Amino acid sequence: FGLFSNDNSNQVGVSLSDFRGSGPLVESRGQPGGTSIKDLPPLEGELTVYVGGGEGGLYLDLLKLFEQAYDGFSVNQRVEGSSSLANTIIEENDNNATRADVFMSVDAGSLGAVANAGATQSLPSEALNAVPGSFQDGDGRWVGFAGRARAIPYNTNQLSPSDIPNKVSEFPNSGVLEGTMGWAPTYGAFQSFITAMRLNRSDDAARSWLESMQNHGITEYGNEFAVSNSAADGELAAGFANHYYSLRVRSGRQNAPLDLYFTEGDAGALVNVSGLEILNGTQKGELAGNFVRHVLSSEAQEFFATRAFAYPMIEGVPPVGGLPRIDELNPPDIDLTELADVSGTVELMRDAGVL
């Protein structure tokens, strides 16, 4: 990797191939653009990171890689559900007992909740500048580092893309989708999707959509990996899920008859993000800022793209093969921070009999 071997870069104990995943989806990727960690100030010291979200476990690999990269750097982490951690952080902040320096969450809603509780510090401008405005907080309190698009995983043996309406609002009227879809309403990302629908359209529209989907016949799952898996199995014809679950299914089962469909301009095409914020009580603002920049480095972004199958947030790192580029997607026009209003969504969903 000659690109990284210029002289003024710092010495890092890991190379791009350590960050990059493997497998058919990752083959034949070019060199990523963006800022390399070699061009960043070295990470030095001990950082405490709260990692929110079950599949956030994946991010532990990245933290390990950073530790390998710098002798003087180590991370204390705590992995837990992202809402749970958000609650904890808010509680800690209320009692001036913040334990973590950085909150890294799979869900912008949790980031927003923490930010709205006034528990964050501002982020370094280098970090904010690297990421498109729609994937960060309007006030710069959090920044996205990996995109997670809502998608419709479908079974290619049962459906072709043309069978699927390009608006989710049309789904309840589609004959082919009747009684063959699945969702995971307790899952945070699904609730964000409904929140987006409320923001994009209206509460009433969201409620009636939920009701009509139920009348249309839909199966409930505990999580969206299960939804995607069932679509691959043919148990479902299609479902509602984050896009990367399908990729993960396919990376395990190469010939799975599973593909993704993206709706247009509505909540079904929401691109939510995993993001970072620096917490209020930290004594290590500088280290934390540097850490955020590392997460947005080209190596780390390559990691998210190839290992988590997420949408990278910086220019110069494309998503893995087969996925439309992020600018080809047509997400609804909403402020992701507003996704923090989950409670209204939950009440609405309960009202509609979904929860």
Next chain:
Amino acid sequence: MGTQKPSQRISEFETVETAVDDPERTVLSIDGVSKEYGRETAVEELSLSVKDGELLTLLGPSGCGKTTTLRMIAGLEEPSSGTISIAGETVTADADGPFRKPEERDVGIVFQDYALFPHLTVGENIAFGLDELDSDETDARVAELLELVDLEAHEAKMPSQLSGGQQQRVALARSLAPEPDVLLLDEPFSNLDVRLRVEMREEVRRILKRAGVTAISVTHDQEEALSISDRVAIMNDGDIAQVGNPGEVFENPESRFVASFLGQASFLSARVTDRLETGLGSFGLELLNGPIEAYDGAMIDVLVRPDDLQAMPTSEPKADGYVVHRQYNGPNFIYRVELHSGDVVHCMHNHVETFEAGQPVEVDLVADHELAWYPAE
């Protein structure tokens, strides 16, 4: 009681004859029954038969197998070998049929520890076995039994609210309720005080006799055994040592064991010549029961009980021995006398005469019956 007519009371002696059809019929017969627990033999080749309406008492030291025997009769244990028949029908497993379960035998049992059902009232306990009667009949029968055992006032109590003696009576009533052919009583009076015990045992005897129930009662109270039983069986080590009517067993115990188990037995060693030479002097052989000829010249032990001997204070030269112990038991004293011959005997005395320990005494044999004897050991 004082107000009953003599004629009525006489019937107590006769009930055996009146309440059963054929008092000679054998209701229970046990034939060569053994019971082993692992390597331990609790009962060994035991045979016994009990006649209709008879009250037989099992007497024996702790651990000799009394409870085990009762349990085999009730069907709660299966004998390792041997046959048991109840009312002419074999209840142990044989060619004619399998082992008969407890509920298939007409046998009632009063357990040593009562085994009342703690979750049922006194009335419900008594009614437990009456499942063939309708509810009115059941109530009537329960009332009748409560009256019999004098617990009318306690019908609604729980067993835990009763004293030991009351519990025992409930257990008795419960087992009598379904009118069993054979009733087994395991130390039914052991937890009662003397007065109550005497009253209860007469009462139970009366109840049994009136109902014509055949019963086997276990006890380790000799007085109880002798006073209420038609026959007494002395058990030792898993087997019956002797069985007979109370007088027979008391007066002619067939072994030292039986003798020593009934009454405060002492043994007087004696040499048989044409007379009997003992530490108390020499006596004619007619004093002994049974043929003694074969033992001419040998040593024998003669059974003497406190009431067979009389001690008289005397002066050293004429004395047969010294008083070594005095036991007061109300109506009289029992003195333990060590004879010069080395034998230790017990003599009973009316309490007006008291001797001190160490008193030289002359002991006279005052028995008015033939004495039992055993070859010396």
Next chain:
Amino acid sequence: MGTQKPSQRISEFETVETAVDDPERTVLSIDGVSKEYGRETAVEELSLSVKDGELLTLLGPSGCGKTTTLRMIAGLEEPSSGTISIAGETVTADADGPFRKPEERDVGIVFQDYALFPHLTVGENIAFGLDELDSDETDARVAELLELVDLEAHEAKMPSQLSGGQQQRVALARSLAPEPDVLLLDEPFSNLDVRLRVEMREEVRRILKRAGVTAISVTHDQEEALSISDRVAIMNDGDIAQVGNPGEVFENPESRFVASFLGQASFLSARVTDRLETGLGSFGLELLNGPIEAYDGAMIDVLVRPDDLQAMPTSEPKADGYVVHRQYNGPNFIYRVELHSGDVVHCMHNHVETFEAGQPVEVDLVADHELAWYPAE
């Protein structure tokens, strides 16, 4: 036993005098003690004192408060009122000090159900109270006690491996080990068979006397009470009805209750004139004990026990009454006779003469002692 010298044996009679310093000293005194459980009074205004080295027996019907009394002495219950002193020191709460807890009193107790510690061996059970001795001394004391109760071979066994009698002896040894001032025994022999019971009670008396321990023993066996105690206290309904040495209490029971509790008592109703007119004929007043003058012309009940009376078969016209019941108890029969006067009395008879029920009999008063009597009720 047969081999011991008389001189040695005599000491059994004397130990009270030899083992204690001052046999007249009062070791335990109970003064007006009551115990209420909720609304029920278990013990009421009971007073009693026991002298050094004395063996006192509490005798009484079930539920009369015997166990409660012992528990108050031991400090396991606190009296509702009254004072208890042990060895001169008040142990109930008073101005001088608070209620003294069980562990602060030198009182040992042998429980009715032994309460041996099931997780400790025989030796460890006995050593349990010996915390002030070093381990050699403890071993020595345990060995001594094991010998005393004749269980040397069983030191290493667990209580569950012992028979009932053996367990009782371990319980006794355990409570004697710390040499208590006062030892309390709650029905210590109730679970033993007759033979073992007689042996054990003599043994225990010997052990207590040798150790000079003051003891209170509860029993409901009259024979046991009379034969081993220095004094007997008869309890009734939470109070002491009479206390005295065994002979005194047996011969001069102060109340009908006491009389009826000791021996098979019958009462002969009599009119006092210058003689005594009874269903058995007329007798001189010197037959009675105590001054009778005040009762001239009144009805009294005279206490007669089976051995005070003799029944002779006779023909109807001369008869005093009929035999209504016959009880065999080994050495003799006891006949229940219903007199023409309506009284029911018991007569004892040597077993060679047997009468049938319904037999008309003449009853003679053969008492060789003064008879107790009570004003008619």
Next chain:
Amino acid sequence: MGASDRLDRIRERASVADRDADEPTVLALVVTAISLLLLSPIAWVLIEASEMPTDRLVELVVSDTTTTVTLNTLVLVAAVTAMSVCIGVPLALLTVQTDLPFKRFWTVTAALPLVVPSYIGAFAFVSAFGPRGELADLLAPLGIESLPTIYGLPGAVLVLTLFTYPYVFLTTRASLISFDGTAVEAARTLNASRWDAFKRVTLPQILPGIAAGALLVALYTLSDFGTPAIMRYDVFTRMIFVEEQARNLDAAAVLSLLLLVMAMAILAVESRIGASRDGAYVSSGDRRAGEIKLGYWKLPAMGFCALIATLCLALPIGILGLWLVRSTAAAPAGFVFEAQHVTNSVTLAAGAAALCVVVALPIAYLSARGDGRLSSLPERVSYVGYAVPGVVIGLSLIYLALRFVPFLYQSLFVLVFAYVVRFLPQAVGTTESSVLQVDPSYIEAARSLGYGPITSFRKVVLPLVAPGIAAGAALVFLTTMKELPATLMLRPIGFETIVTYIWLVRGAAYQGQAAVPALILVGVSGLSMLIILRQEA
């Protein structure tokens, strides 16, 4: 003397023996303090719930969802409890009172399912019986296209029953073992058949034992989130979870209070059954009832035992084995399973077990020996925490620790305390029943031999109740090993246990990586189950 008779005497005497002026007050004070501590998490629930505006509160409580879910929950609790009794009681009877061949073996297999976390059991069932599951794959070539769905109520009931019935099995077994068999013999001599005698004599007396186990099952079911979620059955805990996820803590608290009301109702029902504790659950009889000869029924009986063992043990372990074999991808660096995880789990569980035992002893002692309802109140209180979902306990303790003992926040102390709150009743129950079996005259004997009450207790009672305490400790140990939600929320930073590891890798869909730790979890907990069974023998 009969069992209940003995028990009565014990109670009566004990209440007197403990009546010395100062000791009971001290004991009562200690126990009151403990009870207040145990109830402290409820304080948070109340505070949080009180912050909810009344109109929203009313709306939430009367919403259709609340009604439906309440009904669902009650149906689930009732069904699981009933099924557990139907499985646990016969198994207990078979292994205690009959001549079933290989009794020891079946006893162990019948008790062991308790060591399998029910969420792992649920995963296993879904993998085996779900659509496209292992079984469907096996049957597909045979032309069997679809299996009856195992999702929903039937699946939830099945899975929860199979992994919780051992509570009923263990308590019923204990009752049967200490049940005075003479009563059955008496019944049979009164012409009751075996079945009659069982119905009329044994059953009423072991009922408190059955009820005690059923209570644990019912409260567990009430508070479990994982299994119904996996089995896609909508229950109360899911509602609470959703609110918690949505960070509507006030609503979560209100719902938790509703859940507590249900728990109280269940406790009240159990109290009524257990009230006449004369039963053999707590007393020890003199003689075991004779063995029931199974005869021709031997084979079906063994078949029943084998079926349960297959479903509850062979199946989950087999599925875990399959995951293990099939896991192709090497674990990413963030997912290395280390010996430290096992050590952490075991240390925590051991700590929780030890603390529970210490805390349970005074509560159990007071309840067993005290007189009147008041003294068994703390025992009842100890069940409350058991019925509260782990998430709620976690939230509550974060809140309380941050405010009142900030220096303990995120320390193992708080975590262990959470376990005590959740699992104490298991230790209280076993300890109480063993205290009840110690004759109080032992204490009296010790005191008359010169020892104070405390020394007497230590020298005499403690050694005798030790086996009961050990069983309680083992139960707490194995449930702590399995506990997930509170562990996740309260563990110190960087402190991972077997279950948090399993949660992590499952969350990232590295199913294969969960197999080894899950097998280790089952193995370690299995050892503690052997302790429980050994002390019975």
